[in-house]
Amino acid sequence: MRIDLSRETVLPGLIDAHTHMFNYPKRGMSRETSTLIAVHNLQADLYAGFTAARDMSSHDNGYADVDIRDAINQGRIDGPRFQVSGRGIRWGGTTPAAKPGNPLAALPVHSIEEAPAAVREHVERGVDWIKLYPGGAYAFLATGEAKYAMTYPLPVLQALTDEARRLGRKTACHVLGGEGQKNAIVAGCDTIEHAFDLNQEQADMMVAKRLSYDPTFVRYTEPYMDDDHDWQRRRRRNVSSRDAGARVRMVRQTRRDVADARHPVRNHRKRDSDRVARADRVDREGQVCGSGRGFRRSVGGHH
Secondary structure (H helix, E strand, O other), X not given: XXXXXXXXXXXXXXXXXXXXXXXXXOOOOOHHHHHHHHHHHHHHHXXXXXXXXXXXXXXXXXXXXXXXXXXXXXXXXXXXXXXXXXXXXXXOOOOOOOOOOOOOOOEEEOOOOOHXXXXXXXXXXXXXXXXXXXXXXXXXXXXXXXXXXXXXXXXXXXXXXXXXXXXXXXXXXXXOOHHHHHHHXXXXXXXXXXXXXXXXXXXXXXXXXXXXXXXXXXXXXXXXHOOOOOHHHHHHHHHHHHHOOOOOOOOOOOOOOOOOOOOOOOOOOOOOHHHHHHOOOOOOOOOOOOOOOOOOOOOOOOO
16 A cells, blocks of 8 residues: 655654653552553653653652553553653662662662662663662752752762663663762763753763763752752742843743644643543653664653
């Protein structure tokens, strides 16, 4: 069968290189509801023209993203070609918690010795990528200058990336700026995510190391991303940064309005859970990056 498209414009399938198909579960939300929301979101991507997606942690939903990827690959549900990263691995400080944490949340490490085991758990559970968090929250000082938090010490981060490489997995590193961002580049994270504060020296180092950059062009305004967790002070910092000459609209990162309004698109955690399935939103970021299977990028749009 031959289809004549000589008078048509044909757009190839797009690639969303940084998604979070799962929302953070609300209090009382069942695992089944969380999974249904994720399926809704990934199918919204597909209907919007995204035929491949790379999911950058399951937002406190364990390795459920692996199950969804497998269901797509087995033809049990429709969805884009899907690469996943599971729980993600975060810095838990040098002192382990007295009580066990949430087994579905990001996996904490407290030392160099714990780093390889955390990577191995993810590989054993079948992830495609290892999601790391070398940088944490940030805030603006009264001068408008940005202040960035660092998480893992560099030796711990290096142990994580080395073990991932040894096991044939690539790493994606969430950074916003500061020392954590520099450490991610030095340690050789395969994709540098967000990187608001990237400078020319760091960009040159990334080129030399053949690392990929997955940019976010507008700052986060989620309260949990600020290191003092104080909403009112956060608002004042936003005003200070604008007065200091930051001519950037302080909105959620550029991840919205990519899909046509005709399609159902992704719900945000602010909406009530009973409205999730019919909300119109796509979680999107501006990003250009490589993947372990050679696909490149998407158009624009957490970490």
